[in-house]
Amino acid sequence: MKVHNLMEDIVTRVVDDLCKEKAHTEPGKYCLTEECRQDIVCYVLNRVPPRYVSSARGVAYTSVHYEEDPQLLIDILTLATEGLKRITSIRRPYYQASSPSPPKADYLFHFPVIRGxxxxxxxxxxxxxxxxxxxxxxxxxxxxxxxxxxPYYITKALPGTFVFLPAPLPAPRKDEKASFELCIHVDKEGYLPLRHYFTIELSSRPAEAEGPPEETLVLPDLYLAPPDEESEEALS
Structure with a gap:
């Protein structure tokens, strides 16, 4: 098995239990959508030390050890409650947006994160x-x-960086190979239009496989250039 951070499992369970309790005791007060829950999990994981394992025995041992540690569970619950309140107060636009339904297929082409x-x-x-x-x-x-x-909006807080994670596409069978030609479009006043084409080679996986592949496709640096005199004459 791959190296795994056991805290992801423990934190996710604590957050799920907390959200279920809040939905019952304080309905409508907090943001409890799947997107909110995932952000709460990230909030907690960024504030607790990771516990890595790489074998089944390691998973079994550490699961019992940490799940029976009352102080650890109290700390996680405290952070989860803090994260729930913070995430609810932020109310990001995507918290209320509906996510696309996954394709109804036995096998899927999963895209990597695309970063540039x-x-x-x-x-x-x-x-x-x-x-x-x-x-x-x-x-x-x-x-x-x-x-x-x-489209992705590049902000001043994270200048230059853009990221995408495309939705999976249906595949006819397992281990089917396919190429997808994608293009980055950028149109900015005062600069020449930018079009960057690239191809991704994918192999289909069972639809029940957990999440996209743990990999990132890093594009070469892209440059927006101002028009030269000849370009300005052609565009005028």
């Missing part, structure tokens, strides 16, 4: 306040859930 950087030429300054669109066959690519946006 957009820089401004000729200064190489990271771009900000710019929208990046991921396109396949002339259409915007649907994302895996409401927490991922397409």
């Amino acid at each position: 950087r957009l820089l401004l030429a000729p200064t190489f300054e990271p771009a900000a306040d710019i929208t990046v669109l991921l396109v396949h066959e002339g259409k915007a690519v649907p994302m895996i859930d409401a927490r991922w946006q397409n």
Whole structure:
């Protein structure tokens, strides 16, 4: 098995139990959608030390050891409650947005996370306040859930960086091979249009397989260039 952070399992169970309790005792007070729960889990995991295991025996031993540690469970519950209140107060737009239904198929093509950087030429300054669109066959690519946006808006807080996680696509059978040509579209006033094409090779997996592959496709740095004199004349 791969290296696994056991705290993910423990924290997820504590958060699920907390949300179920709040839904019963204080209905409507907190954000309890799946997207909110996942953000609460991340909130807690970023504040507790990880516990890594790499074998079945390790999972069995540490599961019993940590799940019977009352102080650890109290600490996690305290952080989860704090995270629940914080996430509810933020109310991100995607908390109320509906995520697309997964394709009804026995096998799926799972896409990796697609990450890239957009820089401004000729200064190489990271771009900000710019929208990046991921396109396949002339259409915007649907994302895996409401927490991922397409188009992606690059903010001043995270200049230059854009990320996508496309929704899986149905496949006819297991281990089916397919190529998908995608394109990054950027149109910004004062700069030449940017089109960057790239191909992803995928192999289908059973639909019940947990989540997308744990990998990231890192694109080469992309540059937005101002038009030269000839380009300006052609566009005028």
